[in-house]
Amino acid sequence: MKFDAIFDDANPVRQRRILIVLAVTAVTVGVNLAGILLGITAVLAHLLYFPVILAAYWYPRRCYPFLLLIAVIYCGFILYFNYPPDVSLIAATASRVVIFTLVGLIVSLLSYRLRESEQEMNDIIEFLPDATFAVNKDGVVIAWNKATEVLTGVKKSAILNRGNYEYSLPFYGERRPMLVDLILTGDPDIEARYPDLIRVENKLISDVLIRHFRGEGGAYLRFTAAALKDPYGNVTGAVESVRDVTDKLMTESALSNTTKKLNTLTGIIRTDLSNKLTVLYGYLRMGTIKFRDPEVLSFVNDIKNAAGGIERQINISRDFRDLGTKPPSWVMVQAAVSEAAVKLDFRDVYYRAWTERLEIFADPYLPSVFSHLFDNSLNLAGDVTKIVVTYQIRESGCAVIVEDNGPGIAVPDKKGLFKQSSEEGYGRGLFLTHEILSITGIDIIETGIPGKGARFEILVPPEGYRIR
Numbered sequence: 398m399k400f401d402a403i404f405d406d407a408n409p410v411r412q413r414r415i416l417i418v419l420a421v422t423a424v425t426v427g428v429n430l431a432g433i434l435l436g437i438t439a440v441l442a443h444l445l446y447f448p449v450i451l452a453a454y455w456y457p458r459r460c461y462p463f464l465l466l467i468a469v470i471y472c473g474f475i476l477y478f479n480y481p482p483d484v485s486l487i488a489a490t491a492s493r494v495v496i497f498t499l500v501g502l503i504v505s506l507l508s509y510r511l512r513e514s515e516q517e518m519n520d521i522i523e524f525l526p527d528a529t530f531a532v533n534k535d536g537v538v539i540a541w542n543k544a545t546e547v548l549t550g551v552k553k554s555a556i557l558n559r560g561n562y563e564y565s566l567p568f569y570g571e572r573r574p575m576l577v578d579l580i581l582t583g584d585p586d587i588e589a590r591y592p593d594l595i596r597v598e599n600k601l602i603s604d605v606l607i608r609h610f611r612g613e614g615g616a617y618l619r620f621t622a623a624a625l626k627d628p629y630g631n632v633t634g635a636v637e638s639v640r641d642v643t644d645k646l647m648t649e650s651a652l653s654n655t656t657k658k659l660n661t662l663t664g665i666i667r668t669d670l671s672n673k674l675t676v677l678y679g680y681l682r683m684g685t686i687k688f689r690d691p692e693v694l695s696f697v698n699d700i701k702n703a704a705g706g707i708e709r710q711i712n713i714s715r716d717f718r719d720l721g722t723k724p725p726s727w728v729m730v731q732a733a734v735s736e737a738a739v740k741l742d743f744r745d746v747y748y749r750a751w752t753e754r755l756e757i758f759a760d761p762y763l764p765s766v767f768s769h770l771f772d773n774s775l776n777l778a779g780d781v782t783k784i785v786v787t788y789q790i791r792e793s794g795c796a797v798i799v800e801d802n803g804p805g806i807a808v809p810d811k812k813g814l815f816k817q818s819s820e821e822g823y824g825r826g827l828f829l830t831h832e833i834l835s836i837t838g839i840d841i842i843e844t845g846i847p848g849k850g851a852r853f854e855i856l857v858p859p860e861g862y863r864i865r
Contacts, residue, residue, distance in 0.1 A: 414451070414455045418448055418452050418455065421447050421451060425444040425448055426467075426470055428441055428444055429444065429471065429474065430474055433474050433475065434478065442493050445467055445497060446497070449467060449497055449500055449501045450501075450504050452464070452501070453500075453501040453502070453504035453505040453508060454508045457506070457508040457509040457512065458505075460501060461501075464501040464502075468497060468498060471490070471493070475490045476490075519540065522540050522542050522636075523542045524542075524543070525542055525544060525638070527544060527638040527639065527640045528547070528549070528639040528640070529542045529544065529636065529637070529638045529639075530542070530545050530564055531636040531637070532560075532581075532634055532635055533633065533634040534632060534634050535560060536560045536561070537558060537559065538556050538557055538558065538564050539558075539634065541553040541556050541564075545639070548567075549568065551566075551567045562574065562575075564577075568607060568639070570609060573590070576591070576603065576620050576621070576622035576637050577622050577634075577635035577637045579601060580622050580632070580635040581634075581635050591603040591605070599623055599624065600623045601620075601622045602619065602621045603620050604620075604646070605617070605620060616641055616643045617641070617643045617646050618639050618641055618642070619639070619640045620637060620639055621638045621639075622636065622637040622638075623635065667711050670707070670711055671708075671711060674704055674707060674708055677704055681701050684697045723760070723761045725758055725759060725761070725837045727757070727863070728756065728757060728758075728759050729756050730752040730755045730757055730763075730788070731752045731754075733759075733763040733766075733767060734750045736764040736767075737764045737768035738750075740768065741768065741771050741772065741775060742775070743771075743775065743784070744775075746774075746781055746782055747782060749784075749785055750787075751785075752786055752788050752797065754864050754865045755795070755797070755862065755864060755865075756862065756864070756865055757795070757797070757839070757862045758837050758860075759833075759836075759837050759839060759861075760833050760834075760836045760837060762833050763833065765829065765830070765833060766830045766833050766834060766841075766855070767786070767799065769826035769830045770799045770830065770853055773826070773851075774801040774803060774851065780803055780804060781801045781802060781803035783801060784799070784800070784801045785798075785799075786798065793859070794856060794857050794858045794859045794861065795857040795859075796857070797857065798855075799852075799855070800845065800850055800852040800853070801850050801851050802849070803850050803851060804848060804850075805847040805848055805849055805850050805851050806845060806847060811843050814827055815827050815841065827841075834855060837861060839857050839861060840855075840856040841853060841854065842854050
């Protein structure tokens with residue numbers, strides 16, 4: 398048995414601590430008595446620290462009578478076998494008794510504080526909503542909260558201080574390593590048991606289908622494990638939480654299937670509408686050739702403009718198809734701007750972007766934002782010769798600025814610029830732009846001066862940007 402196991406509350410030796418304290422006390426008192434009979438009154442007295450420390454550590458609030466008993470026994474032996482004692486012996490004996498007592502009090506105080514901290518930690522673990530258990534570095538269960546009892550049906554009293562993979566039986570029905578063991582050992586054979594393992598910072602996460610949960614259908618359990626470390630960074634154990642994510646995964650699967658079906662249906666509708674618009678454009682071209690009446694041509698032109706509006710709505714709905722289906726991520730702004738620009742014809746328009754090193758947390762469709770902004774400047778603003786993209790760090794976050802030197806946007810038009818009804822003119826696609834940005838809490842405003850150019854500011858919150 399390791400020496401430090403004596404002080405380990407999870408070790409079975411703790412159950413026999415009274416006998417250990419009594420045995421150590423008897424041995425050290427006997428050795429001191431023998432030493433006093435031989436005239437040794439100083440060196441062997443240090444052995445009394447052992448029962449004092451053990452009693453103070455194990456019984457921090459009830460050790461004081463024991464400390465007094467040790468002091469009385471030691472003083473009694475000294476005075477009885479060295480009577481009458483001289484002044485120096487009395488002073489030496491008193492100083493040793495004081496030191497015994499101080500050591501006991503200090504250990505008692507530290508032990509009491511340690512138990513308070515352990516109790517606070519146990520209370521935290523006990524009331525966690527997720528099933529949570531912990532093991533020490535030897536794989537012995539040291540914590541098993543109420544939620545784990547409810548999930549597994551195994552009581553804390555039946556599993557605490559047990560090792561040999563006892564904690565895996567309620568989950569897998571067999572003794573086998575779990576994520577806590579992978580944390581402790583780093584064994585690649587254990588990692589191979591979790592093919593979908595995800596590492597997030599210092600945590601290991603894996604979703605596992607447990608067949609015997611929830612009857613015949615089984616249940617998906619999400620296991621999350623992390624290391625327990627001492628103040629010096631040494632791993633002293635591991636903690637693992639378990640959450641039933643069956644309903645969550647089933648809901649996500651159902652939503653995914655629904656999204657696919659809706660995308661298929663809208664794709665069919667878009668194709669049909671596009672085909673019908675092609676036929677309509679053909680008739681309109683024939684009308685402009687066949688008729689020469691200005692009123693008829695004006696009527697035909699109005700129909701053509703309306704058809705163009707329908708076509709633009711179809712294109713926007715195509716962009717909306719997968720919006721929000723992929724999780725947001727950190728996107729390099731310069732790469733997003735370049736991806737948008739390469740698909741457009743800038744002709745003689747000067748274009749430049751100064752957004753290197755800027756990264757924002759946004760939807761993966763961020764390039765579409767710049768694509769719509771550029772497209773508006775190139776095709777709808779008129780007389781644009783320069784488009785510039787820059788950014789500014791502000792107290793409120795970061796502003797990515799897209800501006801041109803065109804005629805700008807009239808004040809009355811700015812109010813509904815990003816609303817869904819804004820389908821014509823400079824507002825083309827800006828509703829979609831606003832929706833893409835709003836997914837991650839980013840706003841967009843237009844601050845240009847009419848007559849001097851349009852200026853769109855993409856306002857990123859402080860936590861949503863970083864400089865690489």
